Amino acid sequence: MSVTSAAQFQAVSQVFGDFTAVDAIDLTIPEGKLTTLLGPSGCGKTTSLRMLAGYLRPTGGRILIRGEDFTTAPPEKRNLGMVFQSYALFPHMSVADNVGYGLKLRRVSGSERAKRVTEALEMVGLAHLAGSRPKQLSGGQQQRVAIARAVAIEPDLLLLDEPLSNLDARLRLQMRAEIRRIQSETGLSVVLVTHDQDEALEMSDQMVVMKDGRIQQQGSPQDVFPAPANRFVAEFLGYENFVPTADAQVTVRPEHLHVNARQSPAATSDGLSLDGRVTDLAYRGVDVLVTLAADAPGSSSPDPIRLVADLRASTAPDLRIGDEVAITASPGHLVTLPA
Amino acid sequence: MNTRRPVAASLAVLGYIVMIAPLFFVVITAFTAGSTVRFPPDGFSLRWFEAAVTYQPFMSALASSLQLAVFAAVASLALGVPVALAIHRGKIPGKGLLEGMFLSPLIVPELVVGLALYQQFMIGLGMNNLTTLAIGHTVLMFPYAVRVTGASLALIDPAVEDAARGLGASPMRTFFTITLPLLRPGIFSAALLAFVTSFNNVPLSLLLQSREFRTLPVTMLDYVQQNYDPIVASTSVLILAGTVLVAVVAERTVGFAKIFGGINR
Numbered sequence: 001m002s003v004t005s006a007a008q009f010q011a012v013s014q015v016f017g018d019f020t021a022v023d024a025i026d027l028t029i030p031e032g033k034l035t036t037l038l039g040p041s042g043c044g045k046t047t048s049l050r051m052l053a054g055y056l057r058p059t060g061g062r063i064l065i066r067g068e069d070f071t072t073a074p075p076e077k078r079n080l081g082m083v084f085q086s087y088a089l090f091p092h093m094s095v096a097d098n099v100g101y102g103l104k105l106r107r108v109s110g111s112e113r114a115k116r117v118t119e120a121l122e123m124v125g126l127a128h129l130a131g132s133r134p135k136q137l138s139g140g141q142q143q144r145v146a147i148a149r150a151v152a153i154e155p156d157l158l159l160l161d162e163p164l165s166n167l168d169a170r171l172r173l174q175m176r177a178e179i180r181r182i183q184s185e186t187g188l189s190v191v192l193v194t195h196d197q198d199e200a201l202e203m204s205d206q207m208v209v210m211k212d213g214r215i216q217q218q219g220s221p222q223d224v225f226p227a228p229a230n231r232f233v234a235e236f237l238g239y240e241n242f243v244p245t246a247d248a249q250v251t252v253r254p255e256h257l258h259v260n261a262r263q264s265p266a267a268t269s270d271g272l273s274l275d276g277r278v279t280d281l282a283y284r285g286v287d288v289l290v291t292l293a294a295d296a297p298g299s300s301s302p303d304p305i306r307l308v309a310d311l312r313a314s315t316a317p318d319l320r321i322g323d324e325v326a327i328t329a330s331p332g333h334l335v336t337l338p339a
Numbered sequence: 340m341n342t343r344r345p346v347a348a349s350l351a352v353l354g355y356i357v358m359i360a361p362l363f364f365v366v367i368t369a370f371t372a373g374s375t376v377r378f379p380p381d382g383f384s385l386r387w388f389e390a391a392v393t394y395q396p397f398m399s400a401l402a403s404s405l406q407l408a409v410f411a412a413v414a415s416l417a418l419g420v421p422v423a424l425a426i427h428r429g430k431i432p433g434k435g436l437l438e439g440m441f442l443s444p445l446i447v448p449e450l451v452v453g454l455a456l457y458q459q460f461m462i463g464l465g466m467n468n469l470t471t472l473a474i475g476h477t478v479l480m481f482p483y484a485v486r487v488t489g490a491s492l493a494l495i496d497p498a499v500e501d502a503a504r505g506l507g508a509s510p511m512r513t514f515f516t517i518t519l520p521l522l523r524p525g526i527f528s529a530a531l532l533a534f535v536t537s538f539n540n541v542p543l544s545l546l547l548q549s550r551e552f553r554t555l556p557v558t559m560l561d562y563v564q565q566n567y568d569p570i571v572a573s574t575s576v577l578i579l580a581g582t583v584l585v586a587v588v589a590e591r592t593v594g595f596a597k598i599f600g601g602i603n604r
């Protein structure tokens with residue numbers, strides 16, 4: 001068998017007592033790509049990562065790394081580089097000793113080790129802090145040291161557990177690009193766990209959306225974003241409008257809804273066309289969020305459905321709360337979901 | 340001091356006075372030039388300190404006490420550190436109950452422990468009193484070892500140990516290169532606490548003493564019952580000085596808040 005996958009989950013489960021954290025997932029981590037595991041807390045993404053790293057033994061299924069069965073191997077036998085959410089630097093060692101720790105265990109000679117430590121630190125731009133202690137560094141710097149330490153051992157996979165969640169907003173954006181750069185420079189296969197859909201969209205080659213221990217959808221961001229497979233994925237990716245139809249439902253993003261003063265009964269077209277009323281307006285500078293109550297012909301319930309439109313402030317019509325409006329969306333922006 | 344709570348502040352001051360004032364009289368009388376314990380003292384001299392360090396029964400008792408304290412500190416840590424690790428890192432059910440059991444020697448009256456050891460070990464098993472005392476002190480110091488090292492273990496992020504494993508270290512290697520170095524201040528302060536507590540112990544040592552092996556506090560107690568000269572005061576001052584020194588070192592290296600914070604939690 002040729003090695004095209006860095007790692008594979010085959011029907012892998014993790015059951016804690018009567019709670020199923022991961023439910024028989026099948027997943028292929030492609031070689032040399034960045035894969036994100038995305039989902040809300042408790043969806044099983046971190047549990048999956050910890051099983052891949054060897055910190056948790058699966059209660060069912062097999063985990064292959066480069067085609068070999070590693071299901072029950074302890075972490076120290078796996079040659080994976082893990083970056084922890086808390087960074088987990090060794091507080092009693094210098095930055096250089098942190099980065100060199102894995103190399104020392106691999107019996108890399110002193111001079112070779114020093115060279116590789118310097119290379120790893122240069123890659124993250126921290127060669128000048130080699131002699132510092134972790135507690136003297138900022139959060140962002142600690143993060144970089146943790147990445148350098150994981151990359152220095154030339155791992156088969158680089159695993160990152162919510163690596164950006166402890167950083168402030170600006171640094172987070174910067175580190176997204178930085179991690180992508182490191183991935184492409186080293187050609188490493190990377191698995192990154194996150195609950196932030198923007199992060200996953202921006203960083204992934206392949207994104208895997210999880211919920212309740214199951215994979216909901218996987219694919220490139222370009223494939224997943226415009227075509228969510230079900231209502232959960234759609235909501236998670238920011239689709240807020242769900243309109244029931246005869247045997248299914250359609251969803252549309254707030255920025256793809258058009259709202260206009262009603263001239264005549266809404267014209268029927270290929271796309272979405274509903275009558276509704278403005279119930280709330282929120283001006284946000286660049287855009288205006290319009291909350292609407294719409295009559296839904298396909299709905300079994302007599303109550304109007306709630307829709308949200310995100311209009312550009314510069315081109316939005318002049319609306320007041322209570323206005324009767326026509327709500328439309330073009331067919332290309334509609335995604336049909338199972339009911 | 341918190342000036343907005345005058346009653347609490349006054350009580351605290353009163354508490355300190357009650358605790359420290361008697362010590363003050365002991366320290367002053369130790370420096371007397373006279374030959375009786377009296378306040379104010381008859382002049383100033385160091386003659387009773389000289390007498391103390393040359394009084395053979397005290398010095399051999401001091402050697403015994405030091406031996407016993409060192410043994411108890413080392414032995415209680417050798418047992419206590421693995422127990423603390425098992426409680427904080429192990430996957431064992433009923434951790435709380437287990438921890439409570441290991442702390443129970445703090446609650447059982449020492450005289451009861453002493454009597455039990457006397458009956459079962461010395462009479463029952465025919466052990467000599469040195470062995471029995473060593474066991475007794477180790478048992479008494481054990482809760483300190485478990486609690487203090489446990490408190491510093493709780494402060495170590497378990498992810499740090501996971502990180503070492505991930506980088507290729509076996510569990511044993513992880514313990515010696517990561518956990519133990521991070522635990523060192525905790526172990527050090529546990530050892531100091533155990534040492535001081537063992538050194539100052541009277542009830543257990545009193546019950547398990549023998550003519551050949553007697554600790555310093557017990558010897559001093561005997562001495563006071565026969566004689567009442569300032570040599571006891573000067574010896575007390577020397578012990579006090581040594582104990583304070585140990586406490587200062589413990590405070591500087593780990594901090595009392597960390598040591599006792601664990602006990603109050």
